[in-house]
Amino acid sequence: MTPKPFPxxxxxxxxxxxxxxxxxxxxxxxxxxxxxxxxSNDVFNDLxxxxxxxxxxxxxxxxxxxxxxxxxxxxxxxxxxPKQVHGNTPLELSWTIGGFVVIAVVFVLGYQVMRENKLVxxxxxxxFTPDLTxxxxxxxxxxxxxYFLADGDETGVMTTRDxxxxxxxxxLLEIESKDVQHSFWVPKLAGKVDAVPGYTNTMLLNVDKxxxxxxxxxxxxxxxxxxxxxxxxxxxxxxxxxxLSDQVVQESEFQPVGTDLSVELPNGNSDEGxxxxxxxxxxxxxxxxxxxxxxxxxxxMSMDAHHVEGYSxxxxxHESIVLPxxxxxxxxxQCIMPQDYGExxxxxxxxxxxxxxxxxxxxxxxxxxxxRK
Numbered sequence: 571m572t573p574k575p576f577p578x579x580x581x582x583x584x585x586x587x588x589x590x591x592x593x594x595x596x597x598x599x600x601x602x603x604x605x606x607x608x609x610s611n612d613v614f615n616d617l618x619x620x621x622x623x624x625x626x627x628x629x630x631x632x633x634x635x636x637x638x639x640x641x642x643x644x645x646x647x648x649x650x651x652p653k654q655v656h657g658n659t660p661l662e663l664s665w666t667i668g669g670f671v672v673i674a675v676v677f678v679l680g681y682q683v684m685r686e687n688k689l690v691x692x693x694x695x696x697x698f699t700p701d702l703t704x705x706x707x708x709x710x711x712x713x714x715x716x717y718f719l720a721d722g723d724e725t726g727v728m729t730t731r732d733x734x735x736x737x738x739x740x741x742l743l744e745i746e747s748k749d750v751q752h753s754f755w756v757p758k759l760a761g762k763v764d765a766v767p768g769y770t771n772t773m774l775l776n777v778d779k780x781x782x783x784x785x786x787x788x789x790x791x792x793x794x795x796x797x798x799x800x801x802x803x804x805x806x807x808x809x810x811x812x813x814l815s816d817q818v819v820q821e822s823e824f825q826p827v828g829t830d831l832s833v834e835l836p837n838g839n840s841d842e843g844x845x846x847x848x849x850x851x852x853x854x855x856x857x858x859x860x861x862x863x864x865x866x867x868x869x870x871m872s873m874d875a876h877h878v879e880g881y882s883x884x885x886x887x888h889e890s891i892v893l894p895x896x897x898x899x900x901x902x903x904q905c906i907m908p909q910d911y912g913e914x915x916x917x918x919x920x921x922x923x924x925x926x927x928x929x930x931x932x933x934x935x936x937x938x939x940x941x942r943k
Contacts, residue, residue, distance in 0.1 A: 756785030843926025
């Protein structure tokens, strides 16, 4: 009985898939990595290119040998047992030693670049003199940016999520974390830099193109990790100076509302509140109409506000914002919300945010989610 030929249709499909993947792979790789911004951008791009020249022939050789083995030693019928080939000791020693040499070369090249360009802080030992220093503080699930002048003087200006820097200026980022480990990553500007509790890492930037560069936390830090976004706005130096001066003036006139719940709030503007909710980073943990793992929906907060004895809805929301850990919403056992919003808003700001939450709520009487515990 003549054995039936072994079908090879799937093998050819797999072969075509591998070839297509090999063709797409370089384009995918070159689409990543810094393209503009890091103070050592050219050095990193040179390192990236060198490693690609090392990796590409190795990848092609491995894939060609793999395809050769698949085709040459495949089973050609159901009843056939492919020839069993014993290992080749000299060949195995060669690729083991060769692999070690390649790894050693890549390590040395990478270490030199990291040592010279990433593990330095501004000071006498480096030629990088910052024109602007920004403290970057990561926390679940946002980034705060505090701005300091070239001489280290405080400006009092702080932004959340949105980072503003001047083009063609030396900017030093001092990156820290307030809680768990995060990672600051804006792909088109520079590589990842970890934000570690109790330790300061640095990133050096000098961006030559204005525009907005997007990034996000690159270290899994909780269920809302995906929402820990970064927007870097690179501005013309004159425009940035005007923006910073305006922010400094506003900060000098700023009177924080604090945590005194007896402070009387003015009538709020929900449209202004919507912008503040974004500017303060509230949307990283709260959605309008759907509870998030990190925080209840604004709609639920508004509805709950009508069910708490001894509180008016405004009083309830007031306390929820400036003293968020006093009482926890049912279903949330931990307080991860920053407790400094009373220092970051004045009475008008707080009234606007409360007005927005109330407007989003669209409260209707009837069975509602339970009040706070």
